[in-house]
Amino acid sequence: DGGITQSPKYLFRKEGQNVTLSCEQNLNHDAMYWYRQDPGQGLRLIYYSQIVNDFQKGDIAEGYSVSREKKESFPLTVTSAQKNPTAFYLCASTPHANYGYTFGSGTRLTVV
């Protein structure tokens, strides 16, 4: 079955650590996105990529980094520079934004 897979489902980060969230899709979608969701604040765009080896910053890119070496994969690294990383992270993909997104199941990141 085609879909978009995020892993892990839950992730705990110690202070000063970098952590990487995985996002893989087998839908053959060109565009992929990372959003952060905090209670009462809706979805905020972190990074997006329209094609392999190219990506753009969203509204809250500081403290995050991404890569797009393969069409299927768009991992997100939460660096130690991100001071408040506890949130629900959502990856999405689409052949074109006009069609809407398909979301992965999300990763819940907690700082301990």
Add this chain to the structure above:
Amino acid sequence: QKEVEQNSGPLSVPEGAIASLNCTYSDRVSQSFFWYRQYSGKSPELIMSIYSNGDKEDGRFTAQLNKASQYVSLLIRDSQPSDSATYLCAVWTGANNLFFGTGTRLTVIP
């Protein structure tokens, strides 16, 4: 001014009633409109898309679009407790990404 605005609710309706969710947007060139349902702790799921003025029906769901007034709404007929969720409105303006509202929390009371 936010690109997409929704009443955050919570909106409570009795089981079997019609739930009406509203969304307004600021960019007049917006072309595509989406409603996502998000259960607590889960990811958003696309339930309706609408591209032209008027109504679009899918089962118990009806999306209504009025581009002149810049609003899009979602009606849920015969509301069920399983419809209790947060509903996100999303708009495509021609940019590389969608713009999302903050969502309206719906509770259907048995």
